[in-house]
Structure formats: C-alpha cells, structure tokens
Amino acid sequence: xxxxxxxxxxxATFAFVLWPLRPGAPTPAPDxxxxxxxxxxxxxxxxxxxxxxxxxxxxxxxxxxxxRAREIERTLRAQAADLMHQLxxxxxxxxxxxx
Amino acid sequence: xxxxxxxxxxxxxxxAVGGMAAALAAARGRSTDRMLPVARRAxxxxxxxxxxxxxxLEIAFxxxxxxxxxxxGHSSLTTPLFYRMSAPWASQEGSLLLWLTLMSIVSTxxxxxLKGRMREVEPYALAxxxxxxxxxxxxxxxxxxxxTTVPVAPEDGLGLSPLLRYPTMMIHPPMLYSGYTLFTVPFxxxxxxxxxxxxxxxxxxxxxxxxxxxxxxLGVGIILGSRWSYAELGWxxxxxxxxxxxxxxxxxxTATAFLHTIVVQERxxxxxxxxxxLVLVTGILCLLGTFLVRSGVLSSIHAFGDSTVGPFFLTLIxxxxxxxxxxxxxxxxxxxxxxxxxxxxxxxxxLFGNLxxxxxxxxxxxxxxxxxxxxxxxxxxxxxxxxWFTTYSTPATLAIVALAGLAPxxxxxxxxxASLRRVMLIPLLAGILAGVVTAIAGNTNSITAxxxxxxxxxxxxxxxxxLRTGARTRxxxxxxxxxxxxxxxxxxxxxxYGGYLVHAGLATLLLGVAASSAFDTTRQEPMREGEKLAxxxxxELEFAGSSGxxxxxxxxxxxxxxxxxxxxxxxxxxxxxxxxxxxxxYPSGAAFRFGPVGRFFExxxxxxxxxxxxxxxxxxxxxxxxxxxxxxxxxEVNAGFVKILDEQNLPPEVAGPLLARSLQGIIDGHxxxxxxVIVRAIDAPAVAWVWIGAIMMILGGLIAVSQPTxxxxxxxxxxxxxxxxxxxxxxxx
Numbered sequence: 034x035x036x037x038x039x040x041x042x043x044x045a046t047f048a049f050v051l052w053p054l055r056p057g058a059p060t061p062a063p064d065x066x067x068x069x070x071x072x073x074x075x076x077x078x079x080x081x082x083x084x085x086x087x088x089x090x091x092x093x094x095x096x097x098x099x100x101r102a103r104e105i106e107r108t109l110r111a112q113a114a115d116l117m118h119q120l121x122x123x124x125x126x127x128x129x130x131x132x
Numbered sequence: 133x134x135x136x137x138x139x140x141x142x143x144x145x146x147x148a149v150g151g152m153a154a155a156l157a158a159a160r161g162r163s164t165d166r167m168l169p170v171a172r173r174a175x176x177x178x179x180x181x182x183x184x185x186x187x188x189l190e191i192a193f194x195x196x197x198x199x200x201x202x203x204x205g206h207s208s209l210t211t212p213l214f215y216r217m218s219a220p221w222a223s224q225e226g227s228l229l230l231w232l233t234l235m236s237i238v239s240t241x242x243x244x245x246l247k248g249r250m251r252e253v254e255p256y257a258l259a260x261x262x263x264x265x266x267x268x269x270x271x272x273x274x275x276x277x278x279x280t281t282v283p284v285a286p287e288d289g290l291g292l293s294p295l296l297r298y299p300t301m302m303i304h305p306p307m308l309y310s311g312y313t314l315f316t317v318p319f320x321x322x323x324x325x326x327x328x329x330x331x332x333x334x335x336x337x338x339x340x341x342x343x344x345x346x347x348x349x350l351g352v353g354i355i356l357g358s359r360w361s362y363a364e365l366g367w368x369x370x371x372x373x374x375x376x377x378x379x380x381x382x383x384x385x386t387a388t389a390f391l392h393t394i395v396v397q398e399r400x401x402x403x404x405x406x407x408x409x410l411v412l413v414t415g416i417l418c419l420l421g422t423f424l425v426r427s428g429v430l431s432s433i434h435a436f437g438d439s440t441v442g443p444f445f446l447t448l449i450x451x452x453x454x455x456x457x458x459x460x461x462x463x464x465x466x467x468x469x470x471x472x473x474x475x476x477x478x479x480x481x482x483l484f485g486n487l488x489x490x491x492x493x494x495x496x497x498x499x500x501x502x503x504x505x506x507x508x509x510x511x512x513x514x515x516x517x518x519x520w521f522t523t524y525s526t527p528a529t530l531a532i533v534a535l536a537g538l539a540p541x542x543x544x545x546x547x548x549x550a551s552l553r554r555v556m557l558i559p560l561l562a563g564i565l566a567g568v569v570t571a572i573a574g575n576t577n578s579i580t581a582x583x584x585x586x587x588x589x590x591x592x593x594x595x596x597x598x599l600r601t602g603a604r605t606r607x608x609x610x611x612x613x614x615x616x617x618x619x620x621x622x623x624x625x626x627x628x629y630g631g632y633l634v635h636a637g638l639a640t641l642l643l644g645v646a647a648s649s650a651f652d653t654t655r656q657e658p659m660r661e662g663e664k665l666a667x668x669x670x671x672e673l674e675f676a677g678s679s680g681x682x683x684x685x686x687x688x689x690x691x692x693x694x695x696x697x698x699x700x701x702x703x704x705x706x707x708x709x710x711x712x713x714x715x716x717x718y719p720s721g722a723a724f725r726f727g728p729v730g731r732f733f734e735x736x737x738x739x740x741x742x743x744x745x746x747x748x749x750x751x752x753x754x755x756x757x758x759x760x761x762x763x764x765x766x767x768e769v770n771a772g773f774v775k776i777l778d779e780q781n782l783p784p785e786v787a788g789p790l791l792a793r794s795l796q797g798i799i800d801g802h803x804x805x806x807x808x809v810i811v812r813a814i815d816a817p818a819v820a821w822v823w824i825g826a827i828m829m830i831l832g833g834l835i836a837v838s839q840p841t842x843x844x845x846x847x848x849x850x851x852x853x854x855x856x857x858x859x860x861x862x863x864x865x
Contacts, residue, residue: 039139042184046143046177050151053169060165065248073249076337083625084399088543093608094601096551097543105545 071123074116081113133188134200137279140185141272144232147174147181148266152259159255159327168251171258172243178265179236186233189226189278193219198285202226202278208291208721210685218302219292224426224441225278227305231422232268234306235313239265242317242342250334256324264316267448275440290721294692294738298364304356308380311350312418315387317342319415322408326459331404331466336394341837343394343411347387348833354380355826363743368654368752368814370822373521378500379421382493386414389489396479399544401470403483405460408467410486412456417493419449424500474546481539485532492528496521526580530587533642536635537591540598558597563590576650584646591639595632602629622835630836634829641825644818648750652816660808664702667751667815672702673711678757678807680799682792683716692716693732693795695762695802697755697809699742713742713755717762728777729794730770733763750819755809757802766798 052058085106092102151174158167189202193216198204206219206226220226239261246254272278318339325335357377362370371377390410393403423445460467473480498505499516507513541555567586570576602621606612612620622629655665659675666672676698685691699711720726720735737759744751773794777787 035135038136042136042139043143046147046181050147050170050173050177052173053166058166066251069248073334080398087625087628090602090605091543093605094555094598096541096547096555098548098551101546
C-alpha cells in the first residue's frame with residue numbers, strides 16, 4: 034500500500050513539474066512584457082506623486098524653504114510627466130488603453 | 133507513514149536539484165520559455181512535498197507514535213496536545229523540516245506574485261531558492277532524518293523539555309524561522325539581480341515587502357523569546373546576550389539597516405553597493421542564526437546539543453559568502469551612485485543610522501564568536517559576559533534611537549541648519565527635561581540611564597510632532613476633523629508613519645530598559661515560615677508556608693510534582709496580595725536507573741515564577757525548595773518500595789496505588805519539616821514599557837507592511853495628468 038502511494042505521489046509530482054515540456058505547450062504572449070513594463074512605469078509614477086506630496090508636507094512643517102521646495106518640485110513634476118508620456122505610448126502600443 | 137515521509141523528502145531533494153538545473157538552463161538562455169516554467173513548478177512541488185512531510189511528522193507527535201525516535205525524544209504520554217503540536221520544532225529534525233516547509237511556501241508566493249516581471253532575474257533567484265531547498269532537503273535525507281523508525285516502540289517518550297512548555301514557545305520558533313525564510317526572498321533576488329546584471333530598483337520593489345515581513349516576524353520572534361526568558365527561565369532578566377538570542381538579533385539589525393537605505397536607493401539612486409551588500413549579509417546571517425541554534429558550536433541557555441549538521445551549514449555559508457562577494461565585485465561598475473550625498477539630509481541620517489546598526493551587529497558578532505576566536509588564538513575558549521555586551525552596545529544603541537528621532541525632521545536632498553534648529557527645538561527641550569527629571573527624581577548618577585531616558589524622550593516627541601504636523605497640514609487642505617485627519621495622514625503613507633511608530637516603540641522600549649536596569653533591586657534570601665523580606669516602597673514579602681501536589685497529565689499519568697511557596701505581600705504594614713511561586717519536578721524516563729519512585733524527582737526541574745506587573749513596576753518572585761533533600765527522601769522511599777515489590781510480587785492493581793501513596797508520602801514528609809525555601813525577588817520599575825514598546829514596534833511594522841504595492845490607479849494617462857493637476861492646486865510657498 035505504501036509503495037503504491039509513493040509511486041503515485043512521485044508520478045504526480047514529475048508529471049506536474051515536467052508538464053511545460055510536453056509538445057505544443059503554450060509560450061508566453063509577446064504582450065506580457067509590455068504589460069509588465071506598463072505596471073513598472075505606473076508604480077514609478079505613483080512614487081513620484083508620493084514624493085511631491087511628501088515634499089509639500091516637509092515644506093508645510095518648516096523643514097525646507099519655499100524656494101528650494103519649488104525647485105525640487107519642478108524636477109519631480111517633470112519626471113512624473115515623462116513617466117505619464119511613457120504610459121501613454123505603452124497604452125497605444127498595447128492597443129488597449131485602460132479607461 | 134514513515135515510508136511515505138521518507139519518500140516525500142527524497143522526492144523533495146530530487147525535485148529541488150532538478151528544478152535548480154532547469155533554472156540555471158533558463159538563466160543561460162537554453163529553452164528559457166520551457167525551462168523557466170519547469171523550475172517554477174519544481175518550487176511549487178517542493179512546497180507541497182515539504183508540507184506533506186511536515187503533516188506526517190505532526191501526526192506522529194499527536195498520535196504518540198513512539199516508533200519514531202524523534203517523537204520519543206521530544207514528547208511523552210503526559211505531554212499535552214498543545215505542546216505535542218509544537219514539539220516537532222524542539223527537535224533538530226523537525227526544525228529543519230519546518231525551515232524547508234516555510235521557505236518553500238514563502239518562495240512559492242514570491243515567484244507566483246512576479247507575474248512575468250523580472251524575467252532576466254527570476255531564473256537566478258529560482259536557482260538560489262531551489263539551492264536552499266535542496267540543501268535542507270539533503271540534510272533531512274542524509275544527516276537529520278525525521279522519519280527513522282525503530283521496530284519496537286517504547287512505552288513512553290522522554291517528554292518535551294518543561295522549559296519549552298510555555299505558550300509563546302509554541303510560536304516563537306516558527307516566528308523566527310518565518311523571519312529567516314522570508315529573508316531568503318530578497319537574498320535570492322539580490323543574487324539574481326547581480327548575476328543578471330539588472331541592478332536597478334525592480335528587485336527592491338518586488339522584495340521590499342518580504343524584507344519588511346521578515347523584519348517584523350523576526351522582531352516578534354525575538355520579543356516572544358525575550359518574554360519567555362523573563363517569565364519562564366527563572367533568572368529574572370529579559371535579555372542575557374545568549375548566542376542564540378544574538379543569532380536572531382544580528383540579522384534583525386542588518387535588515388533594519390537595509391529597510392532604511394533601500395528608500396535612499398529608490399529615491400536618490402545612491403547606496404546601491406551598500407544595499408546589495410546588506411541584503412546579502414542579512415541572508416547569510418539568517419543561515420548563521422540557524423547554524424548557531426542547531427550546531428551546538430556555542431553553549432547557550434537554549435542548548436539544543438551537539439549535532440551533525442554544523443559542517444554542512446558552514447560549507448553552505450562559505451559558498452554563499454564567496455559567491456556574494458564575487459558578484460558584488462563583478463557588478464561594482466553598475467552599482468555606482470547617481471547623486472551626491474549631502475550631510476544635512478534625511479538620506480545622510482539614514483546612512484549614519486545604518487553605520488550605527490552595523491557597528492552594533494559587529495559588536496554582537498564579535499562577542500558571540502569570541503569563545504571560538506579565543507580558542508583559535510590561545511587554545512582556550514573564554515566567553516565575554518553580558519556586561520561586555522552592554523558596555524559596547526550602549527553607544528551604538530543611543531545613536532540609533534537619537535537618529536530615529538532626528539532623521540524624520542530633515543528633508544530629502546539638502547536641509548538647512550536654520551530649519552533644523554526650529555523643528556528640533558521642542559524635542560530637544562523634551563529630551564533635556566526628561567534627563568534632568570530622571571537625574572533628580574531617580575536620585576541616580578548613572579550617565580547611561582540619564583542619556584537613555586533623554587534620547588528616548590527626544591525621539592518620542594520628535595515622532596509625535598511629525599504626526600501632528602502631518603495631520604495639521606491635511607486639515608488645512610481638506611474638511612477632515614482632528615481624528616480623521618490623523619487617521620488619513622497615517623493611512624495615506626503607511627510606510628512612513630508605520631516606520632515612525634516603530635521609532636517611537638524603539639524609544640519606549642529603551643525607556644523601559646533604562647528604568648528597569650538602573651533602578652531595579654534584587655533580593656535573594658533563604659526564608660523560613662513567618663519570615664519577611666523587605667522590598668522598596670515600604671513593602672515586605674512574607675513566606676507563609678509550603679504546599680505540594682501531584683499534577684496529573686493526559687491519561688491520568690503523573691506529569692509533574694509541584695511544590696508551591698505561599699507568600700504574602702505587605703504594603704505599609706497591611707497584607708495586600710498573595711504570591712505563589714512554585715518549583716516543579718518532572719519525571720525522568722530512566723526508571724531503570726532511578727527506580728519506579730525515584731524517577732519522578734530525577735527528571736528536569738523548573739521554577740515557575742509569580743509575576744505581578746503594572747505599568748509602574750514589576751515584582752518578580754521565584755522560590756526554590758531544598759531539591760537535594762527532596763531527592764534524597766525520594767531515593768529512600770524508592771528503596772523501600774522496590775523491596776516490597778520484590779518480596780511480595782504485587783500485582784499492578786496494588787502496586788499502582790502504592791506508588792501514588794509513596795509519592796504523596798514524599799511530599800508530606802518534606803512539608804512536615806516546615807522546610808525553608810530560597811526566595812529571589814526582583815523589584816524593577818517600568819519593565820512593562822519594554823513590552824509596550826515592542827508591541828508599538830510590531831504595530832508599526834504591520835502598518836508599514838500593509839502599504840499597497842500595486843499601482844494605485846488604472847486610469848488612462850490623461851486621467852493621471854489630471855491627478856498631477858490636482859496636486860498642483862496647492863502651490864508651494
């Protein structure tokens with residue numbers, strides 16, 4: 034009984050692991066890389082917006098002067114805008130703009 | 133079931149090695165589209181196989197299956213179910229299996245959550261994770277086999293060490309191991325990023341949550357261990373710089389450093405070599421921690437004995453260390469900073485904090501391994517004591533807590549002295565005031581205690597002001613009330629404010645440590661009935677008398693014999709509370725050596741303390757009877773019992789009650805002498821704040837780890853631009 038169970042477990046395990054090697058197994062869709070890239074850029078854009086909010090908080094708390102805060106915010110906004118352009122381009126290439 | 137258990141482990145080893153080969157083939161670009169899924173599935177299968185093996189071992193413990201020596205060695209018929217379920221990880225075999233199970237589950241989650249990201253890094257990360265899987269599966273197959281059986285099962289087991297029969301010990305090791313295994317994910321992805329030459333921030337973004345969860349669980353494990361030490365070990369302290377304690381603290385410190393400087397890399401593109409080195413060092417320290425616990429190379433209060441797995445661990449650690457150094461050197465050109473670090477900035481404070489954390493970790497590493505170092509140099513092993521650790525760790529600890537308050541007060545990039553002076557004024561005054569009050573009210577000249585309290589007060593007030601300022605800013609731009617503004621400020625940036633709560637918790641913990649270590653009093657006296665022991669604050673502890681009883685466990689078998697000391701606490705001349713510490717004798721399995729009666733007093737002995745705790749002070753009381761006298765009396769009764777058995781050839785139904793009467797006779801005989809007990813009473817203020825600080829740190833960690841990692845919106849870029857315009861509504865200046 035034990036031997037049968039061991040054989041069944043081993044067979045099931047090997048079948049599960051080697052399943053992708055069977056003839057005709059699907060390969061990843063080419064769009065996947067673009068979607069992954071889009072997600073990466075969207076996250077980077079979110080981080081930039083967080084940085085801008087935090088900068089404003091620091092300014093409100095008196096940790097950073099207005100002229101310096103303005104200068105940093107200009108840079109961060111430009112970077113955020115650049116990321117948004119990249120998102121637009123990717124959406125066009127994917128042909129599936131997320132509304 | 134033992135055959136299936138062995139087969140599952142052997143299969144785990146095959147699958148892990150095969151999966152690693154597939155992952156490496158994918159990394160080298162050989163049929164990547166096919167080999168990568170095979171490697172992934174090998175990891176998923178490994179986790180299922182490990183879970184299966186672990187369940188079989190648990191069932192063996194729950195069912196008292198003494199065919200397994202591992203069950204016999206760590207459980208018995210009187211071990212309660214709750215502790216039988218946790219007994220597997222008291223054994224070396226079970227703990228290694230737990231490591232493999234947790235690591236494979238965590239690795240599976242991390243790989244499944246990739247969803248196509250980091251295609252170049254993933255094969256290498258998989259190879260590292262499967263290498264670790266293969267290592268632990270190999271240990272379980274060849275060096276520490278949990279499913280070895282004997283043909284004839286003993287009637288009873290030796291039982292779980294009574295010291296481990298404590299509720300938090302059920303979860304303390306899994307917490308530590310979860311922390312260790314969670315950190316294998318950032319470790320594997322760091323190696324993968326270096327090997328693939330993709331050293332940007334993608335691997336950090338993916339693994340940050342695992343690093344944070346690892347830090348959190350490791351911290352919970354350390355605190356649970358500390359609480360166990362305080363409430364169960366009978367010496368009255370919560371930290372003794374034991375090698376096993378240190379083994380878990382070192383990776384926690386380096387993980388703390390890593391969690392701070394990855395923010396600098398994400399924001400400023402700096403400290404890349406530092407970060408990748410920290411994550412590699414932390415991963416290796418996690419393995420070193422397991423090695424220290426399991427190898428028996430250093431003596432410890434957690435002594436798990438010598439084992440055969442030490443050389444294997446050292447080989448793996450050496451291999452990973454050399455590989456890590458080689459990879460960092462190979463990619464050093466890619467790891468150059470993208471900006472310049474300015475001294476008066478938040479990132480600089482993060483770096484200074486990092487340096488203090490690393491200095492602290494190095495001090496602990498040196499002290500922990502000093503016995504081995506001294507033996508190698510002089511031929512004689514000598515250890516450094518808790519005083520050495522305290523002396524050398526205090527400056528770094530003070531710096532860490534001070535920087536935990538200072539860093540949030542500075543902006544990213546470049547701050548200015550004028551702004552810092554303005555923001556820092558109130559926390560600085562709070563720190564000075566707290567230090568002065570401590571010196572005067574505490575009537576102490578301990579500079580360390582005064583500094584600790586001052587630094588803790590500085591940091592707590594700095595963090596509180598940060599939150600207040602954040603909430604106030606929010607109230608200016610929204611309709612939120614005071615409470616809602618505070619709540620939304622925290623939930624709007626959980627990583628940041630969770631981190632601040634951790635900082636406040638650390639400072640609170642330091643307050644507890646400072647007060648409890650500088651103002652504690654310890655009294656240890658032999659006491660007879662009616663005698664009193666004077667304590668601080670006009671209190672006295674009176675010893676009113678002893679009692680004893682036989683405590684039955686499952687199946688009505690004798691679990692232990694308990695002697696209690698009945699004490700009365702007097703406040704200002706009036707009886708206030710009853711305090712009842714006890715001392716327990718657990719039976720030995722060696723009846724052939726100590727006899728049928730004597731064995732009940734020849735197993736392990738434990739002291740069960742009575743602890744009275746409130747936020748102001750703890751009263752910790754232990755009482756130890758004259759064990760030698762009890763054991764001697766037991767040996768005499770045993771001799772008489774054996775003689776009667778031999779002469780009269782008593783049937784079991786007569787011998788059983790006679791044994792019970794003999795045990796009760798030993799207890800009554802001892803109590804009839806109105807014996808004295810050795811009483812140890814520790815009266816320490818503010819110990820509760822150590823645990824309150826720890827809970828604050830855990831809560832802060834939970835808040836930080838709950839920060840969403842997915843992009844916040846799926847809106848089209850035009851909508852995103854609108855978000856940008858929304859931000860622009862409030863102009864700066």
